[in-house]
Amino acid sequence: MTDPLLARDARRIERYAAMADAARFLHPVQQALLHRRGWLRMLAPRASGGAELPLPQAVRLEEAVAAIDGSMGWVLTLCAGAGWFAGFLPPPLARDIIGGKRVCIGGSGAPTGYADQDGDGEAAGFRITGRWDYASGAPMATHFTLNAVLRADGQPLLDDQGAPRIRAFLVPAELVQIVPSWASIGLRASASHSYRIDGAWVAKDHGFAISPAAATADGPLYRFPFYSLAFVTLAANVAGMASHFMQLARPCMSRRRHAIKGLPLLEVPEVAALVRAKEQVHAAARAHFYHVLDRSWAMVENGTALTDGDLHALQASSLALVAASRAAVDELYPYCGLYAAHEDSAINRVWRDFHTASQHSLLLP
Structure with a gap:
């Protein structure tokens, strides 16, 4: 599958993430990108002016944005998710709303x-x-x-x-x-x-x-159960933030030495093994999550109603991905040093975003 996010878009999101955090709202460049790419309309029906993206494609995009800036990923996910409701409105009203300028x-x-x-x-x-x-x-x-x-x-x-x-x-x-x-x-x-x-x-x-x-709109997107859609989109955000944290954790650790053993931290066998284990467990949980999502989406696309077992699999794979994300962030954080506790550091912002997003009530184990 192709990269869900263009490299130049990723650079724009990253460039303004710290400024947005300080200003306590998305930077105007980030807002403009959301509108220019049509991402806030991505789950709305085509008939009303939306993109009606296949759900697995939208979820991968949400994860990719959250892996750069948690706040922007969260706004994208929640506002695009609200745009999905256009598929349940009277079509003339949905067209008036989704077709509006800079709709959010x-x-x-x-x-x-x-x-x-x-x-x-x-x-x-x-x-x-x-x-x-x-x-x-x-x-x-x-x-x-x-x-x-x-x-x-x-x-x-x-x-x-x-x-x-x-x-x-x-x-x-x-x-x-x-x-x-x-x-x-x-x-x-x-x-x-x-x-x-x-x-x-x-x-x-x-x-x-x-x-x-x-549903007032045709198409599999509006036959996908609401709570399952919520589980997979929220879990993808948390997973993206965890991936970002792990990416930033290695450079933090590379600057530290073990106080007792005197070795660079990443050369301490137990530490190196912990980092690899968390990365591998997270990657495996993520792969399983997308396997379940892709399979479920294919069923709905083909007109097959999801069973209770299918719905449970979506929820379970989402919560397993969240659990792997929590374990990675919480167990690696102590090795990242005081730099990771500094409010102005990128890794601290990611840590704060992660621990706020993962408080969502649907993500409780």
Whole structure:
């Protein structure tokens, strides 16, 4: 398979990563690259103006970007993932949004707001109220997605099991107030701020369901289960950051000597063996991850529904890759010296990004 990232694009991303981290948002050159390459539209339907890339191709691109700058990889992944929801919107609305200038869709998955029914017939819609956290890329978002509890006359609507009904919505950024709240040690440039909406009205066609049965776009991308898509895209980001850390760890170690044995650190047999072992285990987990992803994608492309076993394999291979990534970063870090603890060093930025990204709740073992 060809390299998912052009060398000149990789250089641009790397050149501005430290500045973006310090500024706590992606550098304008990085933002321009996301738009120029159409990466934020890469999972949206072709019929709406997106690229509709095959999922394995998109995941490899996300990993490659994260392996250069974790924050940019994270924004790409979360915002392109929100763009995937265009495949579940009414096609005219999807075309209006995805075809817009410099479109970027951010959002949050937690149902921490309400959608009150408002209006009838063609004037039917919802008034959205609430606050949502962790909207990566919020400052550049043109639209936001959210989950909200449906209400009528102030009372939650219930499903057949008696639980509150939750629906996804897409709202334009002009209805949203960003709440600066992102103060994490890592992924600083992802600017994953909170946002709030205070009684804004949206038409009913801005609400949508996320399931293969509810897809409005043809194509295998919209038959791929949502949680499996989330597992593989998040795991690829973590793996990319871990690869970057291991790449930077060797030069750090090469400058150190073992305090007792007096040898250069990488010439100490136990240390050299540890480095090789972590690299090999990570490479094996990554190879297995892509084997499972490629096989699953081929099944969906051919019209075969994934079984529970297939879904478990996707989740298990994703979590195994995350576990191998955690083991590599955490066990090699002590050998990298105080340089790796310096906030302005590249390896420290990667370490901070890694340990922030890997806190995502889906990635718990």
